[in-house]
Amino acid sequence: MKSTIRLIIVLSVWILSTILLTAQSSQTGYFTDSNLYRHTMNPAMGNATNYFSFPIMGNSNFSFRGNLALRDVFYQVNGRTATFMHPNLTSYEVLKNIKDNNKLGLNADLQIFSIGFNKFDGYNTVSINLRGNTHLRVPGELFRLAKEEITNKTYDINNFNAHAHAYMEIALGHSRQINEELRLGATMKILLAGGNIDAQLKKAQLTLNENEWTITSDAEVEASANGFSYKTKINEDTNNSYVDGVDIDRIGINGGGLAVDLGAVYQLDDTWSFSASIIDLGFINWKNNMVASTNGLKTFTTDEYIFSLDDDQDNNVDDELDRFKNGLSSLYELEDMGNSGSTLNGIGTTINLGASYILPSYQQLKFGLLNTNHIQKNFSWSDLRASANWTYSDYLSTSLSVAYGT
Numbered sequence: 001m002k003s004t005i006r007l008i009i010v011l012s013v014w015i016l017s018t019i020l021l022t023a024q025s026s027q028t029g030y031f032t033d034s035n036l037y038r039h040t041m042n043p044a045m046g047n048a049t050n051y052f053s054f055p056i057m058g059n060s061n062f063s064f065r066g067n068l069a070l071r072d073v074f075y076q077v078n079g080r081t082a083t084f085m086h087p088n089l090t091s092y093e094v095l096k097n098i099k100d101n102n103k104l105g106l107n108a109d110l111q112i113f114s115i116g117f118n119k120f121d122g123y124n125t126v127s128i129n130l131r132g133n134t135h136l137r138v139p140g141e142l143f144r145l146a147k148e149e150i151t152n153k154t155y156d157i158n159n160f161n162a163h164a165h166a167y168m169e170i171a172l173g174h175s176r177q178i179n180e181e182l183r184l185g186a187t188m189k190i191l192l193a194g195g196n197i198d199a200q201l202k203k204a205q206l207t208l209n210e211n212e213w214t215i216t217s218d219a220e221v222e223a224s225a226n227g228f229s230y231k232t233k234i235n236e237d238t239n240n241s242y243v244d245g246v247d248i249d250r251i252g253i254n255g256g257g258l259a260v261d262l263g264a265v266y267q268l269d270d271t272w273s274f275s276a277s278i279i280d281l282g283f284i285n286w287k288n289n290m291v292a293s294t295n296g297l298k299t300f301t302t303d304e305y306i307f308s309l310d311d312d313q314d315n316n317v318d319d320e321l322d323r324f325k326n327g328l329s330s331l332y333e334l335e336d337m338g339n340s341g342s343t344l345n346g347i348g349t350t351i352n353l354g355a356s357y358i359l360p361s362y363q364q365l366k367f368g369l370l371n372t373n374h375i376q377k378n379f380s381w382s383d384l385r386a387s388a389n390w391t392y393s394d395y396l397s398t399s400l401s402v403a404y405g406t
Helices: 002-019 027-031 091-095 140-148 317-332
Strands: 051-053 061-066 074-077 080-083 101-119 122-139 154-156 160-177 182-208 213-225 228-234 241-248 255-267 272-286 289-293 298-302 335-339 343-346 349-358 365-375 381-391 397-405
Touching: 027 349, 027 365, 027 381, 027 397, 091 140, 101 140, 122 140, 122 182, 140 154, 160 255, 182 272, 182 343, 213 228, 213 241, 228 289, 241 335
Parallel strands: none
Antiparallel strands: 051 101, 061 101, 074 080, 101 122, 122 160, 154 182, 160 182, 182 213, 182 255, 213 289, 213 298, 228 241, 255 272, 272 343, 272 349, 289 335, 349 365, 365 381, 381 397
């Protein structure tokens, strides 16, 4: 399994480093009137003025979210930053913060070009963006095995999931006032595929008996990228070929798709306003979908890792543990299944519902409540955010928010 996890990390980092990163704009700026890029969260929101953004100097956002805090993975040890694996950190100190199901996500949106202008009886936007994200769902048992090493007889490392994708987006938006109260907007997006990976480690059970170990696994990895292929080795115990790495010999467009943003804003009166939007409703057809799989449930038994408590023996505990860690990839045995053709995947849809209230006695101050739900297979999340937004002038505004979510 070590090889499988390494494969997922390599692919995720490659996707992020070659096409940079991605996701939604900051929810905190949703109710800030001077935020020129609110249309990325609700296409019905136009601007009173035109704008043009310089390449890579416009609306770029990066975010990290999950139910596992950074402080649960990184610690201060003797004045230096260390991971949870540091020997000076006790297992209790580390594992008390680890959940049974740990979710981590890295998202960003890098804007190459954007322009907004009033024309055609409404407000229009054109933008080119690099987008992508990486999400992991890691079972707590994996942290326990990594920290405590071999202390139990059975380890169940089930439901390890990973997803990452990256693509270029060309977006054309238009919004207009329907009547005094209602404003509608839509954005059509053309998507140029970069890279995609979906990994499901459904079952990984390790049973340690006195004279032999039994490994039961069920996993599948799908990776789509231009010029992508798997590296393989031969397991000397079973004489089977297994995936031990990846090879990417070129970078380019690897498919395409379409998406749409839809939005509405309803102005009830001079103080109350309500809004709703659905963002990134669409799909990408990924080409060159390379599959690696265990072909269902696979069970393998080995007597290669039998410990001796005698430190002078060749199979003493420390040496055998090191050899076991290096051999985990061959134990898991993901088989290269070749190119399955193409696969169609959603890019992750976000739904926003908002309400705002302007103080009648001081109209420069606006309060907002925004509920955001992101729908993406095993990596969905929700965010309820209250904000206070102060506008001093057309050039100066600020927003403060507090949020609760998954």
